[in-house]
Amino acid sequence: MGPLGSRLRRWLPVAAQYGAVLGTGTRGDRIRGSTRVLSSRRRLRFSEGGFVGSAQSPTVHLTKSSQARAPLICQRMSGGLGNQLFQASAAMSLSRRLGGQLSFDLTRYERDKKRRFELACFPTGASEWIPNAAARPRPAELLKAIRHRRKLRWGWSGSVYRQPDFGYDPAFETLDGDVYLDGLFQSELYFLREENYVRQVFDLEPFASARVRDLAASWAGQDLASVHIRRGDYAENPKVLAVMGLLDDSYYERSINVLRQISPSLRLKIFSDDRDAAIRTCELHPGAEPVVGDTAIDDMYLMSKCRHHIIANSTFSWWGAWLGLPHGLTIAPRLHFSREKLRSVFIHDHYPKGWLLI
Known part of the structure; x- marks a missing residue:
């Protein structure tokens, strides 16, 4: 050779x-x-x-x-x-x-x-x-x-x-x-x-599990907000963390306070890949409850059945909100990336008109 x-x-x-x-x-x-x-x-x-x-x-x-x-x-x-x-x-x-x-x-x-x-x-x-x-x-x-x-x-x-x-x-x-x-x-x-x-x-309902469809049906008529707390690989992988960063508790506190002003009877549905973070949020907000589907499509479908949304710096909850019910408020983080990454990335095209950035 x-x-x-x-x-x-x-x-x-x-x-x-x-x-x-x-x-x-x-x-x-x-x-x-x-x-x-x-x-x-x-x-x-x-x-x-x-x-x-x-x-x-x-x-x-x-x-x-x-x-x-x-x-x-x-x-x-x-x-x-x-x-x-x-x-x-x-x-x-x-x-x-x-x-x-x-x-x-x-x-x-x-x-x-x-x-x-x-x-x-x-x-x-x-x-x-x-x-x-x-x-x-x-x-x-x-x-x-x-x-x-x-x-x-x-x-x-x-x-x-x-x-x-x-x-x-x-x-x-x-x-x-x-x-x-x-x-x-x-x-x-x-x-x-x-x-x-x-x-x-991308209508999610036909592909959601029967259990999750029944759960979503039981939510009908309630004033619900999905709250997505993304940790997982963001926290575990230093390279991912350097790009994405982690949203702190203050983002969620301010966002929930805004929604409470709109709807005092609001009920929170917590979606997270971090069980401890979900439990901590539920403890801070009485009446909030964690939600877990059987698949990613299940989780996104349940998100979409909430009227309001507090999304993470994640494309997953972006779509849960975008495919969701009309006439609700979606709150999104200004810090979609880490502060260092945001110096070189323009993100405002990422969010639809009408979403509130905090």
């Missing part, structure tokens, strides 16, 4: 960290990778009318004829349920504007041991985009990508849009043709034009 081959062999384990997918095959047998429809079974085929159920052919190979049919919008998915909802909503909005097909790149979840893709149950109409192993790069190209920490997406022949910063980018509205989306898209401005459609697709 020559020097280049030896170097490549040494770098191969590292390549997986940057999205590299190696395989065999002949170049040209598919032009943009392949897709398979996202569902709990992932067993679908492509017909003239779109993707339909089938017990055969779980993988779809796109050809030049399918490229002419409609542009393909592919979103690189990452993070938990809240992050996924932002990414999928932006991609859905773009796909509908262009009249294109929608697909999700799930390769990050092959390496993420803590997160999983959670949107397969929703009727997004998306397929899974599978990198084209046949279009693997030459060894020298792979080594160059690794040195410069570039992520390679084998077989993608369209454009790649990387969100330039955390805020809303108006250039998103000018995208056209086949587009691979790489970003967080954590602003409703990316999908506001399709707000009603997004709410319809």
